[in-house]
Amino acid sequence: MNQPTDFVTLVSNDGYEFKILRLAACIAGTIKKALDPMSGFRENTQNRVDLPTINGVVLEKVCEYLYYNQKHAASKDVSDMDIPPELCLELLIAADYLDDMISAISPILGSMPGQTATDTARASTSTTLNKKEDYVTSTPS
Amino acid sequence: MSGRRGRGANTGGANPPPPAPARGGRGGRGGRGGAAGIRGPHSALTDFLAANNISAQEIRDSYQQRVQQAEREAAEAAANGEGPSNDVEEDLQAESSAMAAERSKKKRKRDQDEAIAKIKKGREAKKKASKKKKGSDDDSDFDDVLDMVKKAPPIPGQLKYCEICEKRFTVTPYSKAGPEGGLLCAPCGKDMAKDLKAEAKAKKPVVRKGRRKLESNRLDGMLQRGPKTLQQLCIETLAKHSEDIDELGEMPEGIMKRISEIFSKKRAMNSTTMKLFLQPDMDTVAIHEAAYLETEDYDQIFAVCPTVKKVSLRNCCQFKDSNIDYMIEKGKHLRDIQLLGANLVANDKWIELFIARGQDLRSLKVEWLDAAFDDQAVEALSTFCPNLERLKIERCKRLGVDSIDAIARMEHLQHLTLRFYCEIPHERLIHLITSVGANLRTLCLEHFLDAEDEPNDDVLDAIHNTCTKLRKFRFTENNECSDEGYVRLFTDWSNPPLYYADVNSTRDLDNTNPDGPDEAVGLTSAGFSALMAHSGARLEFLDISSCRHISHQTFVDIFDGAKQYPHLAEINVSFCPVVDTQIVAGIFRSCPSIRKVVTFGCFQVEDVRVPRGIVLIGAPRAGDQLEQFGEGEVVEREGMGGVGGRVVPVMG
Numbered sequence: 001m002n003q004p005t006d007f008v009t010l011v012s013n014d015g016y017e018f019k020i021l022r023l024a025a026c027i028a029g030t031i032k033k034a035l036d037p038m039s040g041f042r043e044n045t046q047n048r049v050d051l052p053t054i055n056g057v058v059l060e061k062v063c064e065y066l067y068y069n070q071k072h073a074a075s076k077d078v079s080d081m082d083i084p085p086e087l088c089l090e091l092l093i094a095a096d097y098l099d100d101m102i103s104a105i106s107p108i109l110g111s112m113p114g115q116t117a118t119d120t121a122r123a124s125t126s127t128t129l130n131k132k133e134d135y136v137t138s139t140p141s
Numbered sequence: 142m143s144g145r146r147g148r149g150a151n152t153g154g155a156n157p158p159p160p161a162p163a164r165g166g167r168g169g170r171g172g173r174g175g176a177a178g179i180r181g182p183h184s185a186l187t188d189f190l191a192a193n194n195i196s197a198q199e200i201r202d203s204y205q206q207r208v209q210q211a212e213r214e215a216a217e218a219a220a221n222g223e224g225p226s227n228d229v230e231e232d233l234q235a236e237s238s239a240m241a242a243e244r245s246k247k248k249r250k251r252d253q254d255e256a257i258a259k260i261k262k263g264r265e266a267k268k269k270a271s272k273k274k275k276g277s278d279d280d281s282d283f284d285d286v287l288d289m290v291k292k293a294p295p296i297p298g299q300l301k302y303c304e305i306c307e308k309r310f311t312v313t314p315y316s317k318a319g320p321e322g323g324l325l326c327a328p329c330g331k332d333m334a335k336d337l338k339a340e341a342k343a344k345k346p347v348v349r350k351g352r353r354k355l356e357s358n359r360l361d362g363m364l365q366r367g368p369k370t371l372q373q374l375c376i377e378t379l380a381k382h383s384e385d386i387d388e389l390g391e392m393p394e395g396i397m398k399r400i401s402e403i404f405s406k407k408r409a410m411n412s413t414t415m416k417l418f419l420q421p422d423m424d425t426v427a428i429h430e431a432a433y434l435e436t437e438d439y440d441q442i443f444a445v446c447p448t449v450k451k452v453s454l455r456n457c458c459q460f461k462d463s464n465i466d467y468m469i470e471k472g473k474h475l476r477d478i479q480l481l482g483a484n485l486v487a488n489d490k491w492i493e494l495f496i497a498r499g500q501d502l503r504s505l506k507v508e509w510l511d512a513a514f515d516d517q518a519v520e521a522l523s524t525f526c527p528n529l530e531r532l533k534i535e536r537c538k539r540l541g542v543d544s545i546d547a548i549a550r551m552e553h554l555q556h557l558t559l560r561f562y563c564e565i566p567h568e569r570l571i572h573l574i575t576s577v578g579a580n581l582r583t584l585c586l587e588h589f590l591d592a593e594d595e596p597n598d599d600v601l602d603a604i605h606n607t608c609t610k611l612r613k614f615r616f617t618e619n620n621e622c623s624d625e626g627y628v629r630l631f632t633d634w635s636n637p638p639l640y641y642a643d644v645n646s647t648r649d650l651d652n653t654n655p656d657g658p659d660e661a662v663g664l665t666s667a668g669f670s671a672l673m674a675h676s677g678a679r680l681e682f683l684d685i686s687s688c689r690h691i692s693h694q695t696f697v698d699i700f701d702g703a704k705q706y707p708h709l710a711e712i713n714v715s716f717c718p719v720v721d722t723q724i725v726a727g728i729f730r731s732c733p734s735i736r737k738v739v740t741f742g743c744f745q746v747e748d749v750r751v752p753r754g755i756v757l758i759g760a761p762r763a764g765d766q767l768e769q770f771g772e773g774e775v776v777e778r779e780g781m782g783g784v785g786g787r788v789v790p791v792m793g
Contacts, residue, residue: 065374073368083378089386089392093393093396095375
């Protein structure tokens with residue numbers, strides 16, 4: 001069992017690794033849940049989160065945002081961060097995935113040994129999608 | 142001006158070199174100027190040197206000083222018993238000190254340069270340095286240097302070469318320092334000052350920018366503290382580049398909805414962008430601002446999404462008969478239809494639509510229709526669409542009393558919202574309420590007046606007796622029902638507590654008698670107390686704006702801080718003149734989940750400390766206080782979910 005470290009590693013689907021402050025990383029709900037010692041995900045012991053739906057370029061921007069968010073958390077009139085229009089859509093999907101998806105999962109689902117949080121997130125995503133028949137599932141395998 | 146005058150005087154040679162104390166040696170060649178301005182003969186060299194602002198006297202003085210110093214030091218060394226053995230060293234020392242004195246001028250300038258460079262560096266370092274390091278030695282050093290330089294004014298009267306234009310000029314106390322540390326002549330100094338000013342202006346953060354946006358967001362009831370969410374940022378960027386998007390791809394529905402909303406708000410919803418939101422398997426198409434869409438675009442909706450169940454088009458001005466035909470043909474799954482401002486649809490087409498959708502139609506919302514849609518259409522609706530659960534008809538000019546009777550036959554109605562232009566006799570309205578009221582969960586009756594009858598409270602009594610399932614109740618713009626009627630309505634009502642109560646503008650409208658008649662008209666103190674007693678426990682939204690006769694004491698009693706309204710999130714007390722700072726503060730205390738307080742026209746609301754997470758809008762006297770966020774706990778920002786299914790304004 002590793003001690004929780006100050007820095008954690010985020011891994012994109014094309015293998016880029018970003019080491020960022022744990023505090024900043026935990027701004028994203030999904031990452032926070034994944035690293036939560038109570039949830040017992042594998043990520044917690046490895047201090048490493050695989051994000052198989054996010055590529056390196058987008059993840060870099062995500063990390064930038066996390067630090068931006070952390071820096072400005074308490075200030076009032078925050079100037080907006082620059083978002084390159086070409087990344088916008090991918091980033092939006094990534095943001096949706098990182099922020100909200102996992103908060104919908106009940107904690108019981110999360111404690112399956114060996115499973116990673118992002119697996120669970122994906123599973124839940126696809127079930128809700130199938131149920132709603134809103135659109136074709138987009139989760140890559 | 143002063144500079145020029147000084148220069149003129151100088152070139153005239155009227156400025157004598159400072160009188161030097163006669164210290165023996167070679168006597169005063171031109172040394173003794175004195176007050177009379179009489180002086181001895183000058184050598185050509187002295188004249189030349191004087192013209193170049195070099196004083197022979199000064200050179201002499203400094204030489205003598207050096208010699209004296211050397212002597213003094215030698216004497217000191219001898220006194221220390223170091224003997225003549227280290228003569229050489231002494232000489233060296235003397236020489237070096239002399240040289241030092243000689244170079245002192247140059248050095249001073251260099252030092253100044255260095256100091257300025259240091260300051261510049263220091264400023265940068267300061268910017269970078271974290272707060273922890275503040276107060277370290279480095280910084281204080283820099284500060285000292287900064288002080289030193291600032292305090293040393295240019296010595297006036299000397300001639301210098303301007304650092305920029307290299308012209309000679311007389312230094313005055315107002316001479317500016319150049320970028321390299323030298324001095325500047327008056328014109329260059331002015332230019333420099335101008336540049337500096339411009340720079341300072343550019344550097345100053347523009348505080349007012351975005352203030353209007355901020356206010357606008359506040360009016361929409363949105364708080365923005367800290368950074369926006371990444372989603373929000375992305376959506377805003379998307380809206381900025383709405384024209385360049387080829388395809389949105391597969392988006393979660395919630396995000397799709399928000400993008401659509403913000404596009405509508407920014408009037409970016411046109412033929413091109415609308416297609417981004419059409420996907421074959423969608424079951425809801427909601428376009429909140431369809432004014433830019435053309436007739437063909439509406440057909441697109443049903444061509445692309447044949448399985449759509451719910452269609453909501455606001456301001457669909459170009460929605461025509463042909464679109465209705467196409468909708469009937471393609472949209473076989475339609476259950477909910479909302480068309481606002483569809484004035485190009487003929488009466489018969491509406492009837493055709495109702496016949497076609499028939500049993501399936503669950504919900505119909507129409508507003509702002511004045512050319513067509515008359516009583517016959519409503520008649521057809523009630524005949525052919527018996528399963529209608531939700532009906533909203535507002536501001537349709539051609540509707541009359543017959544429509545009310547037709548609606549009274551819709552047994553399955555659960556949500557009913559009506560706003561008619563014409564007057565409806567009380568008995569028809571009461572008939573409607575007694576017919577369908579028992580199942581209603583939403584009842585909104587706006588502006589239902591009857592000038593024919595004597596004003597009475599029968600409508601309210603009918604609601605009291607019939608409706609027992611209401612959750613949302615709106616009864617507005619009424620100057621007929623008395624306070625007593627409201628008291629009777631809310632007292633011992635077998636209806637469960639409301640979550641949404643809107644009784645705004647129920648007051649007497651006589652301008653000549655602003656205080657109202659003796660017998661209170663509209664919701665006043667007693668009625669308001671009864672309302673809060675009945676629904677306070679569950680109430681989430683309360684609108685009592687323009688209920689002018691509610692007393693101050695009533696407000697104080699209801700929002701006393703001890704009584705709690707745990708769910709109340711939004712309250713509108715606009716144009717209740719008695720509302721003051723104390724009452725607003727009481728609202729903050731009594732409503733732990735309050736998020737928005739509207740106080741337009743409440744002139745007694747001043748200097749409110751608005752706790753965090755609450756937005757106070759409208760208060761005309763509160764001024765900048767509105768910007769102030771109180772001390773309260775940091776409230777977790779919740780998702781901006783809508784209350785009661787209303788369309789929530791979007792940021793951007």
